[in-house]
Amino acid sequence: MGRLTLAGIGKDYDGVEISRDIDLTIEDGEFVVFVGPSGCGKSTLLRMIAGLEDITRGEMCLDGERINEIPPQERDIGMVFQSYALYPHMSVAENMAFGLKLARTDKAEIRRRVDHAAEMLHLTELLERRPKDLSGGQRQRVAIGRTLVKQPAVFLFDEPLSNLDAALRVDMRVQIAELHRRLRATMIYVTHDQVEAMTLADRIVLLARGRIAQVGAPLSLYHFPRTLEVAEFIGSPRINTLPVTVVDPGRQRTAVRLPSGDTLAVAVDGARLRAGDDATLGVRAEDFVAPDQAEVRLAARLMVAEKLGYETLAHLRLDGVAATLTQRLEGLTHLEDDQTVELGLAGERCHLFGPDGDACPRQVQIPGVTH
Numbered sequence: 263m264g265r266l267t268l269a270g271i272g273k274d275y276d277g278v279e280i281s282r283d284i285d286l287t288i289e290d291g292e293f294v295v296f297v298g299p300s301g302c303g304k305s306t307l308l309r310m311i312a313g314l315e316d317i318t319r320g321e322m323c324l325d326g327e328r329i330n331e332i333p334p335q336e337r338d339i340g341m342v343f344q345s346y347a348l349y350p351h352m353s354v355a356e357n358m359a360f361g362l363k364l365a366r367t368d369k370a371e372i373r374r375r376v377d378h379a380a381e382m383l384h385l386t387e388l389l390e391r392r393p394k395d396l397s398g399g400q401r402q403r404v405a406i407g408r409t410l411v412k413q414p415a416v417f418l419f420d421e422p423l424s425n426l427d428a429a430l431r432v433d434m435r436v437q438i439a440e441l442h443r444r445l446r447a448t449m450i451y452v453t454h455d456q457v458e459a460m461t462l463a464d465r466i467v468l469l470a471r472g473r474i475a476q477v478g479a480p481l482s483l484y485h486f487p488r489t490l491e492v493a494e495f496i497g498s499p500r501i502n503t504l505p506v507t508v509v510d511p512g513r514q515r516t517a518v519r520l521p522s523g524d525t526l527a528v529a530v531d532g533a534r535l536r537a538g539d540d541a542t543l544g545v546r547a548e549d550f551v552a553p554d555q556a557e558v559r560l561a562a563r564l565m566v567a568e569k570l571g572y573e574t575l576a577h578l579r580l581d582g583v584a585a586t587l588t589q590r591l592e593g594l595t596h597l598e599d600d601q602t603v604e605l606g607l608a609g610e611r612c613h614l615f616g617p618d619g620d621a622c623p624r625q626v627q628i629p630g631v632t633h
């Protein structure tokens with residue numbers, strides 16, 4: 263089993279509060295990703311779970327048992343580091359067996375576990391090689407194998423793919439997802455790469471300034487972000503934002519005035535706002551609609567079109583607004599630089615954030631996504 267509960271967890275370094283009020287339950291077999299901007303406390307939280315950092319406040323339990331004071335090697339938790347940390351003078355098989363030897367595991371059992379892990383990680387052919395004769399991806403797989411043989415209840419991964427090139431990262435991401443599907447072990451994974459978070463996680467824990475900003479399924483965070491900060495972190499390209507003024511706040515629709523002077527009725531519960539409040543409209547790059555279906559049409563000038571084959575990202579500038587907007591268009595388009603484009607807005611496809619940055623609850627249903 264591997265059910266982890268964190269209650270009121272906090273961490274200070276030299277009297278400075280780094281993490282606080284972390285309340286989180288991770289169910290047995292779940293794949294949870296900690297994500298957030300640099301310095302938000304992801305690694306610190308992971309290291310507290312591993313036992314590599316003291317916990318200043320709160321209680322941490324594994325399967326109902328308090329583990330705050332239990333040293334790392336006695337916790338049923340294994341960690342895979344970003345730096346691999348392999349022993350250069352040992353073969354792959356010896357690297358993988360090392361921890362078990364220290365724990366005086368029976369030789370035949372070590373052999374069985376190493377063979378099994380090697381088979382799962384496609385390392386069987388490489389067992390006699392030394393780390394220097396392996397590629398980056400192979401070394402990372404050995405590092406995972408070394409944790410795998412210990413059969414921990416909880417696996418921790420600290421940015422395991424950040425030293426790999428882009429193609430290999432995709433490859434390893436798929437392998438880690440497959441490993442989780444086969445093992446069904448609890449896995450906690452730290453990354454600042456939101457694509458890794460979106461694709462691997464059952465649930466994402468988004469941290470900001472040492473606190474949990476939002477926890478939820480990846481698509482729930484994408485479609486129903488609770489704050490502007492979450493909306494801006496999740497999704498690539500980043501969500502478009504425009505400064506707007508609240509005109510008529512309502513429970514189903516909230517009317518706002520755009521920089522162009524047009525009024526848009528956004529499908530959100532804006533009851534907590536007041537007319538005249540400054541707010542932020544959010545529109546994802548794929549949420550602009552065709553001009554004939556739009557409630558409001560904005561004239562924009564095309565700055566750059568990034569033609570990626572399967573889609574085109576059009577970077578646009580609106581008259582009188584400093585920000586550039588990005589529109590996602592399917593397939594190849596015949597856009598010319600500097601051409602004028604009509605951007606369509608529909609209230610159902612937009613987000614609205616109040617002056618404090620908190621989202622107004624969207625009054626829309628997205629099939630298959632709960633919020």
Ligand SMILES: Nc1ncnc2c1ncn2[C@@H]1O[C@H](COP(=O)(O)OP(=O)(O)OP(=O)(O)O)[C@@H](O)[C@H]1O
Pocket residue numbers: 275280298299300301302303304305306307454
């Ligand atoms: N040993 C330490 N002593 C003092 N401050 C520390 C220590 N370790 C981390 N910090 C601080 O704690 C904060 C959180 O660091 P942490 O490494 O957990 O962030 P992170 O979200 O993992 O960042 P990154 O994505 O850059 O790795 C940072 O402000 C960092 O400077």
